[in-house]
Amino acid sequence: MSRFLFVILPLPGHINPAAAVARNLAEHGHEVAWVGSEARFRPLIGPDAAMFPTGMRPYRGQADTGMTSVKSLWESFVVPFARFILPVVEKAVANYQPDVLVVDQHALAGVLAAERHGLPWVTLASSSLEIAQPFSKMPKVQAWISGLMAKLWAEAGLPAGAMPDLRFSPHLVIAFTARAMTGELVFPEHFALVGPALSGRPAGPDFPWDWLDPDRRHVLVTVGTMAENNATDSTNFYARAVGALRPLGDRVQGIVIGPPDVIPDPPEHIVVASRVPLLELMPRLDAVVCHGGLNTVCEALSCGVPLVIAPLTRDQPINAAQVVAAGAGIRVKFGRVSPDQLRTAVLSVLDDPRFRVAARRLAEAFAAAGGAAEAARRIELLLDAMPEADQDEPTAARNGGGG
Amino acid sequence: MTVQPTGPGLAERSVLAELTGLLAEVTGEDERWAAGVTPASRLEGDLRLESVELAALSDLLARTYGEQVDVAAFVAELDIDQIIGLTVGDLVRYVVARRPVTSQAEPGGRAETGATAGPDRTAGTGGTAGPGGSAGPGGTRVGADR
Numbered sequence: 001m002s003r004f005l006f007v008i009l010p011l012p013g014h015i016n017p018a019a020a021v022a023r024n025l026a027e028h029g030h031e032v033a034w035v036g037s038e039a040r041f042r043p044l045i046g047p048d049a050a051m052f053p054t055g056m057r058p059y060r061g062q063a064d065t066g067m068t069s070v071k072s073l074w075e076s077f078v079v080p081f082a083r084f085i086l087p088v089v090e091k092a093v094a095n096y097q098p099d100v101l102v103v104d105q106h107a108l109a110g111v112l113a114a115e116r117h118g119l120p121w122v123t124l125a126s127s128s129l130e131i132a133q134p135f136s137k138m139p140k141v142q143a144w145i146s147g148l149m150a151k152l153w154a155e156a157g158l159p160a161g162a163m164p165d166l167r168f169s170p171h172l173v174i175a176f177t178a179r180a181m182t183g184e185l186v187f188p189e190h191f192a193l194v195g196p197a198l199s200g201r202p203a204g205p206d207f208p209w210d211w212l213d214p215d216r217r218h219v220l221v222t223v224g225t226m227a228e229n230n231a232t233d234s235t236n237f238y239a240r241a242v243g244a245l246r247p248l249g250d251r252v253q254g255i256v257i258g259p260p261d262v263i264p265d266p267p268e269h270i271v272v273a274s275r276v277p278l279l280e281l282m283p284r285l286d287a288v289v290c291h292g293g294l295n296t297v298c299e300a301l302s303c304g305v306p307l308v309i310a311p312l313t314r315d316q317p318i319n320a321a322q323v324v325a326a327g328a329g330i331r332v333k334f335g336r337v338s339p340d341q342l343r344t345a346v347l348s349v350l351d352d353p354r355f356r357v358a359a360r361r362l363a364e365a366f367a368a369a370g371g372a373a374e375a376a377r378r379i380e381l382l383l384d385a386m387p388e389a390d391q392d393e394p395t396a397a398r399n400g401g402g403g
Numbered sequence: 404m405t406v407q408p409t410g411p412g413l414a415e416r417s418v419l420a421e422l423t424g425l426l427a428e429v430t431g432e433d434e435r436w437a438a439g440v441t442p443a444s445r446l447e448g449d450l451r452l453e454s455v456e457l458a459a460l461s462d463l464l465a466r467t468y469g470e471q472v473d474v475a476a477f478v479a480e481l482d483i484d485q486i487i488g489l490t491v492g493d494l495v496r497y498v499v500a501r502r503p504v505t506s507q508a509e510p511g512g513r514a515e516t517g518a519t520a521g522p523d524r525t526a527g528t529g530g531t532a533g534p535g536g537s538a539g540p541g542g543t544r545v546g547a548d549r
Contacts, residue, residue: 066447066451066452066453066487067486067487068487070483071484071487137479138478138479138480138481139479140481140482141482144482144483311453317453317454317455321455331455333430333453335451336430336431336432336451
């Protein structure tokens with residue numbers, strides 16, 4: 001039996017797959033604890049999970065797009081978040097004495113604490129942003145990111161020149177995508193692409209199941225938790241999406257995830273809800289319209305549901321390109337798509353069976369990739385390959401360490 | 404003897420007009436939108452150019468002015484603030500500096516470029532090398548093709 005400390009970003013799309021992995025590890029008799037905000041984590045990891053609470057801070061600029069969003073991601077979120085939670089991670093490592101840290105790719109404090117205490121760490125990648133290496137041919141952008149990481153490394157008192165890439169564990173990188181998505185990319189052996197980790201998620205909220213008409217097809221519209229913050233843009237997108245579905249009442253029912261006040265008086269065939277039981281609903285859907293966050297994309301594809309993607313920021317354009325290359329969806333322009341264009345795209349993925357065939361192919365690939373169970377298996381293999389930790393003398397650093 | 408119309412002003416105006424047309428083409432926007440494009444327009448902040456659109460623009464410019472005009476490679480060498488601040492005028496100056504100095508390379512005279520990337524080359528699908536365990540691993544790229 002081993003002890004794992006999870007250090008994950010306080011976002012549902014990052015917590016949910018990590019929680020699925022944690023549940024698998026717990027089922028195998030291991031112990032798991034979390035570093036994070038009680039308010040954000042509790043609803044998703046359960047009331048009994050061991051937590052080292054961090055509290056929560058607002059982070060600016062997370063609605064930007066393009067390279068501006070990459071800059072704000074690092075300068076306004078990744079770096080300050082690492083500084084904010086590092087003392088809690090340090091305390092958790094000292095008190096909980098984990099054997100391994102399981103660290104979100106952008107929760108760099110987990111890596112710093114692991115390295116300071118000489119502990120192995122596993123990377124969880126719940127976004128395609130780093131895995132797809134979009135900046136690998138942009139040396140100055142790469143150097144800028146490395147410089148930010150080096151600054152955190154130095155602040156943590158770690159030796160200059162010995163820094164690994166904090167985004168990619170040298171021991172094990174688990175990515176919640178699959179080779180059927182990443183195409184020609186080649187990964188080292190210690191990268192495990194396990195597909196989406198959906199198992200064991202707590203049941204979602206109620207839904208008016210009787211409202212679903214078996215004679216009509218069902219289209220879900222969601223912009224995801226990040227984009228919802230981008231109020232102007234997403235309100236505008238909701239309006240265009242509803243405009244796209246409005247004339248299709250004879251054959252389509254639409255489910256729009258969003259605050260009900262953004263669409264006053266929806267027509268009979270459209271329901272607006274701020275939360276829906278997504279995983280339970282997914283097998284009954286015929287198409288999903290979204291911004292292309294990796295979780296929504298993989299949740300839809302794992303049920304063989306084709307997509308219309310209007311990518312906005314971060315890894316969304318990468319995911320959209322991968323889905324289009326796999327033939328499982330259509331990409332539209334987030335800022336520019338008109339209701340007519342959106343309707344044409346939705347009708348294409350509904351009426352052209354090739355999209356559904358391609359989506360089902362990806363569903364099979366995801367199932368074969370193994371999900372959370374495979375992630376847990378790879379982590380246990382890493383434990384087997386490690387020297388017996390119990391026989392080692394605890395190091396001074398492990399019993400407290402400076403900071 | 405014919406005097407070739409040259410000078411930075413004229414060359415840049417001509418490239419600006421051509422570039423604006425290509426921008427409208429890759430974004431699917433209309434003439435009204437194109438009329439608002441100026442040398443000071445930022446590709447990202449003002450025109451909301453997406454990465455796949457920039458890749459498509461790079462391909463069209465290479466076909467128009469020859470392969471030595473490689474906007475994707477030009478952008479790849481910039482730092483993050485330069486990319487964020489990149490304007491239409493920056494691209495015009497780059498094209499004027501890099502295009503062949505012949506009267507053949509005028510707008511409309513698209514050079515043959517053989518098997519260069521088409522507009523289907525999109526983020527995350529073009530490369531072969533994967534991320535390694537160290538800083539700066541090789542991998543795919545957004546549109547850049549050299």
